Amino acid sequence: MINGAKILSASIRWAMVGGGQGSQIGYIHRSAALRDGLFQLVAGAFDIDPARGRDFGASLGLDPERCYPDYATLFAAEAVRPDGIQAVSVATPNGTHYAICKAALEAGLHVVCEKPLCFTTQQAEELRALAARQGRIVGVTYGYAGHQLIEQAREMIAAGELGEIRIVQMQFAHGFHSEAVEAANPATKWRVDPRMAGPSYVLGDVGTHPLYLSEVMLPQLRIRRLLCTRQSFVRSRAPLEDNAFTLMEYDNGAVGQVWSSAVNAGSMHGQKIRVIGSRASLEWWDERPNQLSFEVQGQPARILERGMGYLHPAALADDRIGAGHPEGLFEAWSNLYRRYALAMDAADRGQPAPERYPDIDAGVEGVRWVEHCVRSADAGAVWVDYV
Ligand code: NAD
Secondary structure (H helix, E strand, O other): OOOOOOOOOOOEEEEEEEOOOOOOOHHHHHHHHHOOOOEEEEEEEOOOOHHHHHHHHHHOOOOHHHEOOOHHHHHHHHHOOOOOOOEEEEEOOHHHHHHHHHHHHHOOOEEEEOOOOOOOHHHHHHHHHHHHHHOOOEEEOOHHHHOHHHHHHHHHHHOOOOOOEEEEEEEEEOOOOOOOHHHHOHHHHHHHOHHHHOOOOHHHHHHHHHHHHHHHHOOOOOEEEEEEEEEOOOHHHOOOOOEEEEEEEEOOOOEEEEEEEOOOOOOOOOEEEEEEEOOEEEEEEOOOOOEEEEEEOOOOOEEEEOOOOOOOHHHHOOOOOOOOOOOOHHHHHHHHHHHHHHHHHHHHOOOOOOOOOOOHHHHHHHHHHHHHHHHHHHOOOOOEEOO
């Protein structure tokens, strides 16, 4: 159980690029990173608008001198300080991730980057090689991967409790963009602009989240080929899709499907994963994250509750408040940032990461999956080999 004890001798000196005033995800990064005292926020380039970024950093209690106008100045100025930053989180629109991650790694920093890591597999591979050369950690924020019940599902599947895996049904399908809300919302506007969003909208924005959960739960599964169809129901979003279906065949004969959507009218979040085996199924839904449904064919369904003693030790290790009280997004992200900190500390000592976390491989895989989906969809929804 996590109780806030300081598990590193010193907090990692940390900065943010993006995540400024009014941003959607910045506060979640800070809440997660700062919760267990493993990171200390000392600097940032929080905003595309330098003055706003400086004011915002000051409002967080930072030295205004360390609230820089842009990431290049941040990395250069901090590099010459004896107490300069050791790690940076990148929470800017997608089109900037590649350049900022590259610059951060070149500056010798550990990086936590928002998904998608970049736009092409080639760029992602470049970042992976650079991180390896520099001996630096890259974490990617597939946030709910830090939830304990994802660990529970992984352990149950590994123990064969579902039987032979046949079907993986995934979705992240919300309804918030059922209309052209981007006309009045800057945080949505860039998401439907290929220059900033990249080759896809919902595939990269939401679909990669349950895809990564499937990678955690089913580490042996390899995609053999996939077929994707994508639509722009709000016509002005074309060529970027606001809805997509991806069918996948795995190399062990199992099949999978991912529904990625921002036009599932009425749905609040709709991120779900159901793993179906020859004997039983498991289902997890991010709107009810504290329950994992375990359904054995021919028996009443069982609801496994987070924090209960009957769970696997791996699913209890990250517990923070015990069973009954709900944990969710903030705790899952805090668990990830805890693992990022442990990995960064270990890398600094030349040691391997002690715990699994969504790493550069997860980032590469997300980019590769989106690239294949787009290739399939744009060729008329055809099967493409997954290479
Ligand atoms: P947003 O538009 O709400 O906020 C972006 C922030 O970055 C703003 O503060 C903006 O001023 C700043 N910014 C933009 N360009 C910058 C630059 N060059 N240098 C410094 N700051 C800059 O966007 P958001 O919704 O917070 O999304 C940011 C990233 O987080 C995206 O890549 C998105 O895909 C990702 N995201 C991830 C999750 C998740 O669950 N992991 C959830 C939401 C968003």
